[in-house]
Amino acid sequence: MSFFKRIFSSEKKETLDKGLEQTKTSFFAKLTKAVAGKSTVDEDVLDNLEEVLVSSDVGVKTTLKIIDRIEARVARDKYLGTEELNKILREEIAGLLSETNSGEATEFDVPANKKPYVIMVVGVNGVGKTTTIGKLAYQFKKAGHKVVLGAGDTFRAAAIDQLQIWADRVGVPIVKQQMGSDPASVAFDTLQSAVTQGADVVIIDTAGRLHNKVNLMNELTKVKRVMQKVVGDAPHDVLLVLDGSTGQNAFEQAREFTAATEVSCLAVTKLDGTAKGGVVIGISDQFQIPVKYIGVGEGIEDLQVFNKYEFVDSFFK
DSSP: HHHHHHSSOOOHHHHHHHHHHHHHHHHHOOOHHHHOOOOOOOHHHHHHHHHHHHHHOOHHHHHHHHHHHHHHHHHHTOOOHHHHHOOOHHHHHHHHHHHHHHOOOOOOOOOOOSSSSSEEOOOOOSSHHHHHHHHHHHHHHHHHHEEEOOOOOOOOOOHHHHHHHHHHHHOOOOOOOOOOOOHHEEEHHHHHHHHHHSSSSSEEEEOOOOOOOHHHHHHHHHHHHHHTSSSTTOSSEEEEEEEEGGGHHHHHHHHHHHHHHHOOEEEEEEOOOOOOTTTTHHHHHOOOOEEEEESSSSSSTTTTOOOHHHHHHHHHO
């Protein structure tokens, strides 16, 4: 049994493999074409590889970093052949991810010194933010934690209704107010309720709009300040949800939100059914913010804790 199989259960690993299938198939079809007829890693191969990585949504900056690393290895090991390129790429991508992601986490753990552990979730509408919150709540509850949700996206009535549906489905309490209410007030009530109930995890939704960075920053700063009246160091994580299937648009959203607020971790959704899974590598490297969760299927179990070893293994399997 391989090292990777020992980290994840075979069922979780199979889900991850399946979720990244289109990305892997597309990437290796391009890679095979790029090295066709070549026996050594020369300048033409590196140029073709650069094109493969960029077209696989790894991003220009990260692609250039990977190419530089491979060029250094070619210079050091003079006779590297194209048959070794797969192994080299795997090692260099794993190395890049190592610089941002710890890679050891496999379960939905709660920091021992944080009770309740407060997660504030941000992201534009349509990226799977509410679904991610629902699946997170399910996973934390499944792990034995008491969870409370806060419907802080008071800008849309549908957002409150959708979160209520998830709360009912998972079987966790939700704190909500009317549409148009002050999001900070919802966050305050949610934390008070969570403390009273002895909850382990609190997940706060926020408005899914980025109409004005200054307004967004002011709103989120107010939400944080009000939460800290109840839990002094809240939120413990600001989780940005990105839709992996949008490729380069996900980079732009990450750029906008990291400029507007202090994002501490990322969730990349909808990686199944897309060939744009390379976006995880680029976003992780470019923004130096750890990817904490990935969505690799529509099922309630298909939100996984991101593990760099597992991801790279599935990508190159």
